[in-house]
Amino acid sequence: MDVHEILASGQHSNMVFLACGEACFRSFDRAAHWENISPKSHDYGTSVAEDKNGVVYVGCAKGRPNTWLRDEGAMAAVFRSPDKGASWEKVVDGLKGGVMHMCPTPDGSGMVAGTSDGSLLVIDEYGAREVLNGLPFITSVELGA
Numbered sequence: 001m002d003v004h005e006i007l008a009s010g011q012h013s014n015m016v017f018l019a020c021g022e023a024c025f026r027s028f029d030r031a032a033h034w035e036n037i038s039p040k041s042h043d044y045g046t047s048v049a050e051d052k053n054g055v056v057y058v059g060c061a062k063g064r065p066n067t068w069l070r071d072e073g074a075m076a077a078v079f080r081s082p083d084k085g086a087s088w089e090k091v092v093d094g095l096k097g098g099v100m101h102m103c104p105t106p107d108g109s110g111m112v113a114g115t116s117d118g119s120l121l122v123i124d125e126y127g128a129r130e131v132l133n134g135l136p137f138i139t140s141v142e143l144g145a
Contacts, residue, residue: 001020001021001022002020002021002022003018003019003020003021004019004020004021004045004046004047005018005019005045005046005047005048005049005101006018006048007048007049007050007056009050009054009056009084010050011050011052011053011054012054012084014027014028014029014030015027015028015084016030016031017037017048017050017056017058017085018034018045018048019045019046019047019048019058019059019060020045021044021045021064022043022044022045023036023037023038023043023045024036024037024038024039024045024048024058024060024085025037026084026085037081037085037086038060039058039060039077039079039088039090041062041077041090042060042061042062042075042076042077042079043060043062043063044060044061044062044063044064044065044098045058045059045060046059046060046061046076046098046099046100047059047099047100047101047102047113048102049102049103049104049111050104051104051105051108051109051110051111052104052107052108052109053082053108053109054082054084055080055081055082056080056081056084056085057078057079057080057081057091057102057111057123058078058079058081058085058088059076059077059078059098059099059100059102059113060076060077060078060079060099061074061075061076061077061098061099062074062075062076063075065098065116068097068098068116072094072096073095073096073097073117074095074096074097074098074115074116074117075093075094075095075096076093076094076095076096076097076098076099076115077090077091077092077093077094077095077099078090078091078092078095078099078102078111078113078121078123078128079091080123091123091127091128092121092123092127092128095115095117095119095121096115096117097115097116097117097118097119098115098116099113099114099115099121100114100115100116100137100138100139100140101113101114101138101139101140101141102114102123102141103141103142103143104143105122105124105143106143109124109125110122110123110124110125111123111124112141112143113128113141114135114138114139114140114141115138116137116138117133117137118133118134118135118136118137118138119132119133119135119138120132120133120135120138120141
């Protein structure tokens with residue numbers, strides 16, 4: 001299996017989430033058993049993160065990276081789930097670059113996401129907005145104090 005990110009939940013005891021090339025998964029029992037929780041419209045999991053309220057975010061694309069060379073790019077999206085991945089709300093869609101990594105915003109109630117086409121997004125209760133573009137491929141996003 002092509003595992004991109006693993007998240008041991010800080011808010012939900014014994015919960016683990018995976019973003020994988022084949023799908024997104026969750027485990028309620030510290031990774032002993034897995035359940036596919038992929039959003040229906042996007043089949044390629046690239047990133048997973050959690051905010052201070054236990055809301056889980058996944059970055060997903062339509063197809064594997066070798067298909068991202070098409071004119072539409074990755075056709076990526078960010079989804080969020082307030083219920084541990086049982087249901088998903090699409091926050092942003094149609095991203096040309098894959099969502100490679102996310103980290104919580106400074107107040108912990110949203111995400112900062114970096115994409116493979118060099119864009120930086122802020123995702124919060126108001127939706128998603130691009131705050132920077134034109135960077136090289138972003139593999140990781142972390143915020144310092």
